[in-house]
Amino acid sequence: MGPWSLVGLRCVLSALIAGGCLLALRVPVPPRAHWGGLAVVACGVVLGFPLLTSLALQTSSTAHAAVVVGLLPLTTAAFSALRTGARPSRTFWTAAVTGAVAVLGFTVQQSGGALSTADVYLFGALLVCAAGYTEGGRLARVLPGWQVIGWALVFCLPLTVAWTAVALAHESFELTPHSTAGLLYSAIGSQFLGLLVWYRGMAAIGIPKASQLQLAQPLLTLVWSVFLLGEDLTAAAPLTAVAVLVCIAVTQRARG
Template sequence: MKTDNSATLPTSIAVTAPRERRTLGTGLAALGVASFSLTFPATAWGLESFGPWSLVTVRSALAALVAGGCLLALRVPLPERRHLPGLAVVALGTVLGFPLLTTLALETSSTAHAAVVVGLLPLTTAACSALRTGHRPSRRFWTAATAGAAAVLAFTVAQSGGALTAADGCLFGALLVCAAGYTEGGRLAGVMPGWQVIGWALVLCLPLSLPGAAVALAYEPAHLTGHGVAGLLWVALGSQFLGLVVWYRGLAAVGIPRASQLQLAQPLLTLVWSALLLGEHFTAAAPVTAVAVLVCIAVTQRS
């Protein structure tokens, strides 16, 4: 008698595929976090050669030209009209708002202090996602996320001496606009490839960033150095484009609240890069905080 396995095969595939999708999505989101962790040190390097306004506009224009070239080369059709409001939120939040506000803050704030914002970003993104999508994470999720954010805040504030600066207004403003951009970008990445989400958002900003760069460079002349050029290239191509490509794809694969909690590790990575690239020094509290954050991440991933 012939055995029919057709009833069991789809179930096996249905169980395996989502698991593989979650694994891939988590890996992509982690790559995005690793890319973002270099943003503040790279910005500090960029400010050695550029003023804050010229650095932000030039990085946006450069990333937009690369993204636009990719869209043209692959003959990607224009986004549907219904997606334009979401792309505008991504553009204003992650392409212009967050880079501008954090760059202005880093003129007077250390990268350690600015990392406090990143420590709060996962919670803010999860809350923004809950309001936007109606999704309600579990109580255990919120408990673990809050504990992880508290650990990161305690560590980063201690590293910056516990002092608040005049740049805090910019940092908290950056926190809000970035959370909104991440939420809309993650939602759009569910209906179009993640690289197209950030690509079109960058292109939408090109009419502002390109003339803005020309005006800013006229008032803030660049004094090119190796660090300055390297910082500009990383924030433009690494953080602004490639990092957001993998990040939005990860958000779409595993969900905005869960993926956003991976960013709890970002401040610690930023502090490591700051020590290596900027010569900042940190205490033995770093490995203890790292373990606490990793435990919290593990809990949120299973909630």
């Protein structure tokens, strides 16, 4: 299935699940003061990040994309400092920047010194996702994490239904057991359940520290890309991922 169809379908399915939960538990609509933050969550993590990364993965390997997305923790920590006034220690920033430099070095080495179209999509995805994570983490201090992502998905439903209808009419679509499993996992696991626990964690330990835990994502994605997609890894990919993991340990021990 095409990238626009994939993103539209996963959003619609996630919204139906989230809406059913909100309706069953009779959760009231959030106060109007929270709507702006929910809109940022919707634009960033419901629509923007999945679409831009899906477009990037049409020409980029999963391994390359995973390591570039390793910049997301630093981007989120920077957004958090600007939006919420969080002030992590100098040790935290040193480790976060070191991890980001390792990712940038990998990106330049893989692309031969020039950014590809896929890299432009990925860097755009970093910006919108960091904004969505920051707003979601902030809202999770006053709303349960599942309600934050749940309402963001429900508010997007009219748009994503129209989006999906147009995309399916213009992109090739073949529903196989493999594609069905992938679609269901991305809708239920990545889009809803994953963000549910992520926002709860951000509210519990703070946005900057929680963001740095995501430095583990490149290494995990590299492992799964080999087992699930049969991709080959360059020596630089796992080395960069391990360097980033060391930076995680430092950020988690750094005092706020």
